Amino acid sequence: MGNELTVFKDQDFWNEKQLAALQQMGVSGASNADLAVFLHECQRTGLDPFLHQIYMINRKGKQNIQVGIDGLRLVARRAVDRTGETLSIKEEAWCGKDGKWKEFWAEDEPPLAAKVVLQRGRGMFPAIALYKEYAACKANGQLTGMWKQRPAGQLMKCAEALAIRMAFPQDLSGLHSDEEMDQADSPQDDDVVDAEVVDDSREGAATKAQRQAISGLLRQAGVKSPDLAASVLSRMTQRNVKGTADLLYYEAETFLSSRDLFVQRARQTLAQDTQPASPESKPATKKEGNDDAR
Secondary structure: OOOOOOOOOOOOOOOHHHHHHHHHOOOOOOOHHHHHHHHHHHHHHOOOHHHOOEEEEEEOOEEEEEEOHHHHHHHHHHHHHHHOOOEEEEEEEEEOOOOOEEOOOOOOOOOOEEEEEEEEOOEEEEEEEEHHHHOOEOOOOOEOHHHHHOHHHHHHHHHHHHHHHHHOHHHHOOOEEHHHHHHHHOOOOOOOOOHHHOOHHHHOEOOHHHHHHHHHHHHHOOOOOHHHHHHHHHHHHOOOOOOHHHOEHHHHHHHHHOHHHHHHHHHHHHHHHOOOOOOOOOOOOOOOOOOOOO
16 A cells, blocks of 8 residues: 555645645645645656655745755756766855855855856856845844854855756746745735744754654654664754754754654654664664663
């Protein structure tokens, strides 16, 4: 029996399980027409919304579809695998007030621009992202989320997204990355936002209560060791995570907003990661001093 959350090329609309999962993940106020368009984009790109590769977000009453940078990279990689072309990043650099491009950014202040040159086959696709066009701010003018913690990295992702879209227009036309759309969520002059009630904890690490809750869900999913917990969480966040202590607040909040879905995905990921032990394998040594899935 196939996974009920799997998106198939020939399905006409979302099934009940998928709709319930999308709602738990924050898709709200979407009409059937909006949902049909979202399904079409998922099928066209081959990206999985339940792996956080592609999203539909209600922004000021209008549904917007956007993708994670890893989703863009995946579409690009699949495209060149089909055509037999090569794909590589030939140049990455940041530029400051002095107008000089640097391969490494160590300044305390954010760069003014980031540049990526992507090579697809014999073609070169340069793209430049300007900080002032992409950085997202709160109503009080302070940077939000990851733009506050790592602005150089966020800006580089924007430049990479621009370059990938230039190199793969047929596959990615009209789709933008999360980092490119962050500024769209910045309050405008006509927005009513109380800057004093912004929850800054969302910008940092997961809280102790969140980490403990997720460790409990991992145990419920059958994740029995810290190494397996790290592997499962790395797959689910699409980045290198050593344990629940590495989770960010918003990641933990997303997982805990749909606990049953988290346990289901953790079990599926665990099944992919674990292989039957060979007769010669030795039992894994239990690691001490880690709260993850103990």
